[in-house]
Amino acid sequence: xxxxxxxxQNLTAQEGEFxxxxxxxxxxxxxxxxxQQHPGGGIVSLFMLSSGKKKHGRLIATINIxxxxxxxxxxxxxxxxxxxxxxxxxxxxxxxxxxxxxxTRLHILP
Amino acid sequence: DAGIxxxxxxxxxxxxxxxxxxxxxxxxxxxxxxxxxxxxxxxRLIHYSYGVKDTDKGEVSDGYSVSRSKTxxxxxxxxxxxxxxxxxxxxxxxPTGTAPGFNExxxxxxxxxxxx
Numbered sequence: 056x057x058x059x060x061x062x063x064q065n066l067t068a069q070e071g072e073f074x075x076x077x078x079x080x081x082x083x084x085x086x087x088x089x090x091q092q093h094p095g096g097g098i099v100s101l102f103m104l105s106s107g108k109k110k111h112g113r114l115i116a117t118i119n120i121x122x123x124x125x126x127x128x129x130x131x132x133x134x135x136x137x138x139x140x141x142x143x144x145x146x147x148x149x150x151x152x153x154x155x156x157x158x159t160r161l162h163i164l165p
Numbered sequence: 166d167a168g169i170x171x172x173x174x175x176x177x178x179x180x181x182x183x184x185x186x187x188x189x190x191x192x193x194x195x196x197x198x199x200x201x202x203x204x205x206x207x208x209r210l211i212h213y214s215y216g217v218k219d220t221d222k223g224e225v226s227d228g229y230s231v232s233r234s235k236t237x238x239x240x241x242x243x244x245x246x247x248x249x250x251x252x253x254x255x256x257x258x259x260p261t262g263t264a265p266g267f268n269e270x271x272x273x274x275x276x277x278x279x280x281x
Binding site for chain 1: 205206210223224255269270271272275277
């Protein structure tokens with residue numbers, strides 16, 4: 056079983072819809088990182104979380120440490136949000152290494 | 166933008182040939198990483214460096230070596246490339262001075278390597 060699981064693997068939605076991407080992990084962590092990978096391949100950091108919630112524009116990230124779960128929400132989605140969203144955790148149990156999820160591919164239709 | 170460049174951006178080579186990928190950063194960051202990204206897998210750590218001449222293996226280090234003789238350059242070498250090393254390779258840095266345990270990573274643009 057992967058230590059970081061993302062769901063769904065693929066998501067297609069209409070422009071304007073509220074999007075939720077989930078990340079569950081099985082290891083103790085010191086922080087969780089949400090990344091965005093554009094169709095051209097570049098990877099951009101979105102949020103770094105250790106507790107609670109963070110908001111940037113239309114993006115909101117939450118984390119529940121007790122439940123070992125994080126969500127990334129996109130409000131008023133737009134075709135330019137189409138990308139792969141990657142969850143990564145910094146493990147307390149593996150020499151502080153970063154463990155990546157396989158990503159969620161999001162496609163927003165105009 | 167953390168000032169990270171990778172070269173080359175694309176490379177096609179033949180099995181058995183040596184290949185060196187370069188990661189260059191301009192902001193004197195101490196920590197640098199090499200990852201590979203393949204379909205069906207998350208990013209996987211190949212090697213990382215905590216400073217000049219201070220490197221260590223990641224989870225998929227077999228067939229790869231690294232060198233860091235200067236702070237700004239982290240080189241990844243495939244001594245004898247194999248088809249299984251066809252992948253997209255990303256370099257990343259952790260900004261110096263961030264608190265331990267909260268280190269955010271910033272990625273280079275990637276190198277697409279094809280081994281025929």
